[in-house]
Amino acid sequence: MEKDNAYPTFLTVPDSVAVLETGRAVKVTGTLDGHPFAATLMPSGTGAHWLPLRAALCTQLGKSAAGELVAVHLQQRLS
Template structure:
């Protein structure tokens, strides 16, 4: 599948719970992506490039897991800390 451009920005608090050590909930993601399945995306987190797989929460929006290396890079890992995202492309 070829990549498709996205242009979606949001700010969300870091969450820590369940299957992913550190993640954020992507508001409106099921509507934005047209699916409740896993979707690989690329973009920026606090201005730093990243790729990740959005995981369906089962209740609507997707969860975006944040790898520990990215948490260190942006200097944020505490639950409740606000992080800014820009989703630039859909990779799957």
């Protein structure tokens, strides 16, 4: 997990522009540490997307600090 001024908590999805074949926002579903989620991957402008995490989901995961590891499984692209 990471933190900055743009998003309170987010994950970087490396090489996502190449995999998704777009640098635009993309809606996805998946799991974080086994917990289901739906969110929008936001373009970072550097060839990756950011996955912003809502505070409620971070609480559910029991994680809130930058640098904590989260198992991510993207299951479906919705847009």
